[in-house]
Amino acid sequence: MADGMSSFWGPVTSAEWCEKNYVYSNYIAEFFNTVSNVPGILLALIGLINALRQRFEKRFSVLHLSNMTLAIGSMLYHATLQRVQQQGDETPMVWEMLLYLYILYSPDWHYRSTMPTFLFLYGAAFAITHALFRFGIGFKIHYVILCLLCIPRMYKYYIHTTDVHAKRLAKLYLATIILGSMCWLFDRMLCEKISGWYINPEGHALWHIFMGFNSYFANTFLMFCRAQQRGWNPKVAHLLGCFPYVKIEKPKVQ
Template sequence: MVFFDYPDKLPDSYVGFWGPVTATIDWCEENYILSPYIAEVVNSFTNFAFVALAIYHLYSTYKNQFGGLYVYISLGFASVGIGSFLFHMTLLYEYQLMDELPMVYVTALPFGYIFSWNQPPVKRYLWRIGTFVVTALFTYIYIFVHRDPTIHQIFYAILNFGVIYKTIKTIHSVVTDPASRKTLYKMLVLAVSLFIFGFFIWNMDFVLCSQLTDVRRNILGLPLGVFTEGHGWWHIFTGLGVYYFIIYNQILSTWMSGRQDSYKLVWHGIFAEVQLQKEKDE
C-alpha cells in the first residue's frame, strides 16, 4: 500500500547541503531525496541502534563493576554510531573516517587484551604495544597512502577473527563448567549470526539496488519503502551483533579473572546483561 509517493528523483548534478560527495563509498539509498540536509536519512538514523545499545552497556558496565576496558569499549561502540550517522548524513570523507576508524579501534582493544592476557610481562608488553603500533600503521596507510575501503574491511576482519580464535582457545583453558561453556558458545553463535545476516542484507542491497529502488518508488512508496533500505538493516543487526559479542567477552572475562561465581547472565527480554550478584548476608 502506498501512503505517499517518493519525491521526484534528483538530477545526477544535484549538490546537497553538505557539498559534493567526497566519501569513497556511496550507498543504495538515494541521496538527499527525503531531506535537503541529510544525504541518507534511513542510513543515518538507524545508527541510533549503536548509540542506544552502547549507552545501556556503559550503564551496565558501571553498575556491574567491569572496569576501564569495557568503559572504553562502550564509548567506542557509541562513537561508531555517531561517526556513521555523520558519515551518512554528509557523505564526506572526514566523517567516513569517523565511521570506519572507531570500528577498528574498538576491536583492537579486546584484541590486544586477550592476546596479552596471562602472558609473561615482556610478552604482554609486546602484544599490547604491537597491537597499538600495527593499528596506528594501518591508520596512516588508510588515510595517506591507499584509501581503498577493502583495506579497512580486511584489517577489521582480521582483528575480529583474531579475537574469536583467541577467546575460543581461552574458553577451553579456563572455563571448566560445561553449562557455562555452552552459554558462551551460544552467545558467540548469536553474535556472529547477526553479523552474517546483516552482511547478507547489505550485499543484497548492493547487488539489487536498481530493483529495490524501483520497488520503493513504484510499488511501496512511503513509509513502507524505508524498510527495504538494506544498509540501514545492516546497522541494526551489526549493532546487536556487537552488543552480544561484548556480552560474550564479558562472560569470559569473569572466568579469566576468577570472578565467575560473582556474576550471572540475566536476560531482559531480548537483551542480555552480565550482572553482578549481591552477596547474601550470612
C-alpha cells in the first residue's frame, strides 16, 4: 500500500497479484488490473451490437453479455481485493466456458434439451460449491480443463473453414491466448523479481487486454462458423477498417 494511503475496502481477503495496492487511489486496489478490463467490455459491446443488429441466434448475444459480465466482475475484484468479488470474477469464468462448450458442441448433439440442462445444473452446482469451499489451485485446474475441452472442436471448425479471413480470426484467437497466458505466468511466477524493477510490466493487466481480444476473436469466428452451418453466406468485414465482424445474408425464405 502506498505511504499514508488507507484502503476504502478494508483488509485484503482475496488472492493478490503483482501490482502494488492502492498506489493511485484508495478506492482502487490494483489500478492497472482494474482498468485493463475496459477493452474487453468495449469489444463485447461491439460484438453484442452486431449480433443483435443482424439477428444472430440468442446464444451469441448471451455470449457477448457473458464476456461483459466477466470483465465487470474482474474489475470489481481487482478494485476491491475482497473474497466476495473474487467469487464474482471466477464463477463467471466457468459459466462462460460452459457457454462456449454449448455453442461448440450443440450443433451435433442429438438430444437438444439434455446439453443445456446439464450445463445449467453443472454451472449452478459449481457456483454454490465454489462459494462454500473457495477452491484455489483446484479452480485453476478446473478452468484449464474446460478450456482444453474446447480445443478439439475449435480445431475441427478451423480445418473445415476455407475462408482466409475467418482462418485469420482463429489464428488471432490462438496468438492472443498464448501471449496472454505467458503474461499471466510471468506476473505470477516472477513477481518477486519484477517487483524490484523500476517499471512493473503489469503482466496480469496485459492478460486482461489479450483475453478481451481473445474472446472477441473467438466469438467472431464462432459466429462465422455458425452462419455457415445455417447457410447465411457469412463474410468477414471490418469496422473502421480495424475490428473484424461477421456480415451475413440470410435467405428470404427460411
